[in-house]
Each structure stands twice: as structure tokens, then as C-alpha cells.
Amino acid sequence: xxxxxxxxxxxxxxxDSHLLNVNEDFESRxxxxxxxxxxxxxxxxxxxxxxxxxxxxxxxxxxxxxxKPEQTIxxxxxxxxxxxxxxxxxxxFASSDSRSDYAIEQVQVAYxxxxxxx
Amino acid sequence: xxxxxxxxxxxDEAALKEVMSMYKNxxxxxxxxxxxxxxxxxxxxxxxxxxxxxxAGSLRTESLKxxxxxxxxxxxxxxxxKMKIKHLLSxxxxxxxxxxxxSSQENEIELEQMLSGLPEKYRIPIIMKxxxxxxxxxxxxxxxKPVGTVKSLVFRGRQQMKFQLAPQKGGIHG
Numbered sequence: 001x002x003x004x005x006x007x008x009x010x011x012x013x014x015x016d017s018h019l020l021n022v023n024e025d026f027e028s029r030x031x032x033x034x035x036x037x038x039x040x041x042x043x044x045x046x047x048x049x050x051x052x053x054x055x056x057x058x059x060x061x062x063x064x065x066x067x068k069p070e071q072t073i074x075x076x077x078x079x080x081x082x083x084x085x086x087x088x089x090x091x092x093f094a095s096s097d098s099r100s101d102y103a104i105e106q107v108q109v110a111y112x113x114x115x116x117x118x
Numbered sequence: 119x120x121x122x123x124x125x126x127x128x129x130d131e132a133a134l135k136e137v138m139s140m141y142k143n144x145x146x147x148x149x150x151x152x153x154x155x156x157x158x159x160x161x162x163x164x165x166x167x168x169x170x171x172x173x174a175g176s177l178r179t180e181s182l183k184x185x186x187x188x189x190x191x192x193x194x195x196x197x198x199x200k201m202k203i204k205h206l207l208s209x210x211x212x213x214x215x216x217x218x219x220x221s222s223q224e225n226e227i228e229l230e231q232m233l234s235g236l237p238e239k240y241r242i243p244i245i246m247k248x249x250x251x252x253x254x255x256x257x258x259x260x261x262x263k264p265v266g267t268v269k270s271l272v273f274r275g276r277q278q279m280k281f282q283l284a285p286q287k288g289g290i291h292g
Contacts (some may be wrong), residue, residue, distance in 0.1 A: 008227055009228070010229070010248040010249065012235070013226055013229045013249065019143050019144075019147050020143070020146060020147055020150060021143055021146075022142050022143060022146045022160055025202060026142060026163070026164065027135060027138055027162070029143075029164050030134075030138065030164050030167045030168060031131070032173075033164060033165070033168045034171050034172075035167055037168060037172065073185070118151065
């Protein structure tokens with residue numbers, strides 16, 4: 001197929017094919033679609049507005065009635081310096097040899113001025 | 119024309135009516151050749167003018183015609199993507215009725231077959247150039263491509279159409 005034949009094909013197409021016309025109700029269909037789209041836009045816009053108002057009220061109410069959280073005691077981190085707690089231990093020693101009982105008891109030592117007497 | 123565009127921008131329905139009466143059949147035929155489906159072409163032509171109405175405010179270009187074709191082309195492109203029309207328009211579907219037409223119709227169908235066999239990227243520029251007689255500059259504006267790219271697409275599209283038709287011709291004569 002040479003170039004001329006190819007070009008002729010398009011020329012013949014343009015000559016032969018009379019322009020097709022759209023349906024008679026074309027314009028009314030376009031305006032119907034426009035009307036529908038406008039309606040959709042209105043619905044969408046009012047839905048968005050409604051959601052925004054609802055969210056605003058919700059947030060407002062939430063802020064109004066929201067209680068302050070109770071203060072929580074946060075445990076202090078353990079100190080590295082260990083506190084020394086004095087441990088007092090009463091040691092009581094007791095023994096028995098079946099005839100006599102021995103026991104170590106706390107003895108109070110009293111000092112007197114006289115060195116010769118206890 | 120400027121006054122018409124201004125009225126269109128103000129969403130004047132009478133202006134849209136005027137624009138429709140000027141371009142509706144052109145756009146319909148353009149889309150019909152592209153899609154080979156009258157129903158779909160009419161549907162997309164309606165959608166084109168709905169978009170024209172709503173998007174007129176953003177119209178910057180001076181050429182109303184190029185802008186309307188741009189909208190129609192974009193709609194056709196998205197339709198190609200959506201329905202994968204390339205697969206629906208197989209050559210075998212049309213070939214059965216091929217010889218029952220008169221010679222003028224035969225040429226029309228043959229051309230439609232050739233176009234439907236073309237990939238979308240070549241089909242649109244070929245239709246715009248060969249059938250709608252757009253200049254390369256106008257096409258570049260509509261297709262948002264450099265002029266050189268558009269020229270190349272038309273050239274390659276033509277080559278591919280010739281390549282497609284060559285075996286058919288050989289088959290007929292042979």
C-alpha cells in the first residue's frame with residue numbers, strides 16, 4: 001500500500017461518511033446531568049458541613065466535661081545510695097546439762113565511786 | 119468568541135447551548151471514530167459538555183475548540199483504560215459483516231478496523247490529524263505533548279496502519 005492510497009483512504013472516509021448527528025434529546029440530557037451533578041454537590045457540601053458542625057460540637061462538649069486526670073504518683077527512681085538501717089539483735093543463749101540451766105542474760109553493770117566494791 | 123467564553127464562565131446555560139450547537143456533532147463523530155461505539159460516544163459527548171459547564175471557570179486558553187477536544191480526549195482515554203476497549207474491539211468481530219456493505223461503507227469499515235487495531239497512543243493523534251484536520255500545534259496543546267512528539271506519534275501510527283493493511287492487501291490479491 002503506497003502513501004497515496006493511504007491518504008486516499010482518509011480522504012474517501014471524510015467524503016463518504018456524512019457527519020453523524022447526536023440524538024434530539026441530547027441537550028436536555030446534558031442539562032439533566034448538570035442538574036443531577038449540582039444536586040450531588042449540594043448534598044456532598046451539606047454532608048461535609050454537617051460533619052464539621054457535629055465534630056465541632058463533639059469536641060466542644062468533650063473539652064467542657066472532661067475531668068482533669070488525678071495526679072498519679074510517679075515512683076522515684078531508686079537511689080543509688082543505700083540507706084543503712086541498724087539491726088539490733090537480742091541474742092539469748094541458753095543451755096542445759098540436765099542438772100542446771102544456764103542462760104546468758106543481759107547484765108546491767110553499775111559503776112560506783114568506790115572502786116573496791118562492786 | 120471571547121464574549122461566549124465569558125458567559126460560559128458565568129455558568130450561563132444559554133451560552134452552553136450555543137457551544138453545544140457548535141461542537142456537539144463534531145465531538146460526537148470524533149469520539150465515535152475513536153471508540154467505534156455510537157452509544158458510548160454520545161454518552162461521552164454529553165459528559166464532555168457537562169465538564170465544559172462546570173470547568174469553564176478554569177478555562178485559560180483562547181481556543182475553546184481545542185479545550186473541548188482536550189476534555190473529550192481525556193474522557194476517551196479514561197474510557198480506554200476503564201473498559202479496555204482495545205480488547206472489545208477485536209478485528210474478528212467486524213470482519214463477518216465486512217463484505218455486505220457498499221464500497222464507500224467498505225472503506226469506512228476498513229478504516230475503522232485499522233484504527234481499532236492501533237494502540238491508543240497512535241489512534242488518538244491519527245484521528246485528530248487525518249480525520250479532524252488539527253494542526254500539529256493544536257494537537258500538541260490538546261494532548262499536552264511537544265510538537266515533535268506528536269509528529270512522531272502520527273508518523274508511527276501511519277506506519278503501523280500501513281503495516282497492518284499490507285497482509286490484508288496481499289491476501290486479497292493473492
